[in-house]
Amino acid sequence: MPARLDRSRLDALMEQEQAAFAAANPRSLALFERARGSLLAGVPMNWMVKWAGSFPLFVDSASGAHFRDVDGHEYVDFCLGDTGAMTGHGPAPTILAVEAQLPRGITHMLPTEDAIVVGEELQRRFGLKWWQFTLSATDANRFAIRLARMITGRPKVLFHDYCYHGSVDESFATLTSDGRVEARRGNIGPPVDPAATTRLVPFNDLEALERELAHGDVAVAVFEPALTNVGIVLPDPGYHAGVRELTRRYGTLLLIDETHTICAGPGGATRAWELDPDLLVIGKSIGGGIPSGTYGFTEAIGERIDEMITWEDSDVGGIGGTLAGYALSMAAMRATLSGVLTEEAFARMIPLAERWTAGVDEVLRSRDVPWHVTRLGARAEYHFMPQHPRTGAEQADHDDSELARFLHLWAMNRGILMTPFHNMALMSPATTEADVDRHTEVFAAAVDALFG
Numbered sequence: 001m002p003a004r005l006d007r008s009r010l011d012a013l014m015e016q017e018q019a020a021f022a023a024a025n026p027r028s029l030a031l032f033e034r035a036r037g038s039l040l041a042g043v044p045m046n047w048m049v050k051w052a053g054s055f056p057l058f059v060d061s062a063s064g065a066h067f068r069d070v071d072g073h074e075y076v077d078f079c080l081g082d083t084g085a086m087t088g089h090g091p092a093p094t095i096l097a098v099e100a101q102l103p104r105g106i107t108h109m110l111p112t113e114d115a116i117v118v119g120e121e122l123q124r125r126f127g128l129k130w131w132q133f134t135l136s137a138t139d140a141n142r143f144a145i146r147l148a149r150m151i152t153g154r155p156k157v158l159f160h161d162y163c164y165h166g167s168v169d170e171s172f173a174t175l176t177s178d179g180r181v182e183a184r185r186g187n188i189g190p191p192v193d194p195a196a197t198t199r200l201v202p203f204n205d206l207e208a209l210e211r212e213l214a215h216g217d218v219a220v221a222v223f224e225p226a227l228t229n230v231g232i233v234l235p236d237p238g239y240h241a242g243v244r245e246l247t248r249r250y251g252t253l254l255l256i257d258e259t260h261t262i263c264a265g266p267g268g269a270t271r272a273w274e275l276d277p278d279l280l281v282i283g284k285s286i287g288g289g290i291p292s293g294t295y296g297f298t299e300a301i302g303e304r305i306d307e308m309i310t311w312e313d314s315d316v317g318g319i320g321g322t323l324a325g326y327a328l329s330m331a332a333m334r335a336t337l338s339g340v341l342t343e344e345a346f347a348r349m350i351p352l353a354e355r356w357t358a359g360v361d362e363v364l365r366s367r368d369v370p371w372h373v374t375r376l377g378a379r380a381e382y383h384f385m386p387q388h389p390r391t392g393a394e395q396a397d398h399d400d401s402e403l404a405r406f407l408h409l410w411a412m413n414r415g416i417l418m419t420p421f422h423n424m425a426l427m428s429p430a431t432t433e434a435d436v437d438r439h440t441e442v443f444a445a446a447v448d449a450l451f452g
Helices: 007-024 026-035 046-050 092-104 113-126 137-152 206-213 239-249 268-272 299-308 327-339 343-366 392-397 401-412 433-451
Strands: 059-063 066-069 074-077 130-134 156-160 173-175 181-183 198-201 218-223 253-257 279-283 293-297 372-376 379-383 424-426
Touching (some): 074 433, 113 268, 113 293, 113 327, 130 299, 137 156, 137 218, 137 253, 156 206, 206 239, 218 239
Antiparallel strands (some): 173 181, 279 293
């Protein structure tokens, strides 16, 4: 008979873990109290309140797949900046390139040779002809959406329900039970009703996709190859082929956002799954921790952009910024792509994620816990449901914030850091089998404490 969760036991364990966390981290607590005098909620960015403890850990140093907090505790880092540090912290090739570029100029609104090399490497990895650079994937998505609207003359953007594409306004929407588009919970100050800008479809639902495309007003479908931010939701066999056929049939451009799914391999899911997008976005990981982003597009789209944007208007229109494509980020991207996130690195990272998945799965099966673990390349996650989810809504319906917070805090108190918004782990080139096995050990102890 499947194990059942006792909520009173969970509450008691959580109280114990919070007390242990506070006792073990007096310097982080002192810094948090000081921060509350100048930083809203005591953090430099509002989402940092989502960490499982009653206050955030303050980091002293980080290297590779580990970091040390100000109280001297060492951690295995499976969060890795929610992909921003997928390279591991301070990868040597990136550090050397940044150090070499700093005295030569950080930004000067002029191109460097590094930009060409990065463009050529992205061309090789993803197969798209033209590339432009930004400071983040959010900006890349925003700019690509503007270009898609210009090219097609259509106003609306289509997303998956429960998607995540940074802070793109149009994407902060969800489907109601009767199929209407409304602002997603937590959407702060939406500039317009998202129903005016956005169409939504459940992941893995080709029938819904055709229904929404048939309106003829969708400029671009902005899709992750697999949902990641709500939890890993993988595509059904044939789903992406169906997406590509339908978007072409209805004259809608297809943008693939690889910001998280780059974990599938050096060319992301686009190469691993032989996808064929019109546009592609990626950010975070490719700068090794230096703010970076890029969007690529086909030769045909490049021709349309050249035709429609005149020289006089190339500096206006909501695309670009004075630091976009700046020298330091280009040096970091060149070094990261050529020397860190390589074919060889993924050949180590993906088997480590397989090992992590197998360890979690063995714990769940041996204790008859009705949860599921899903892997996407070098990333893996456990879900509070007995099988993998097929849609974002299904994953959201099985969310349990109290249980997730307990598991995160239990792990932190034992030297393991997970991504705060998910039960998700990411492998870096510096992650080791010992790191993975330590997580399995800590996870098993948490499950035994909950269900034993």
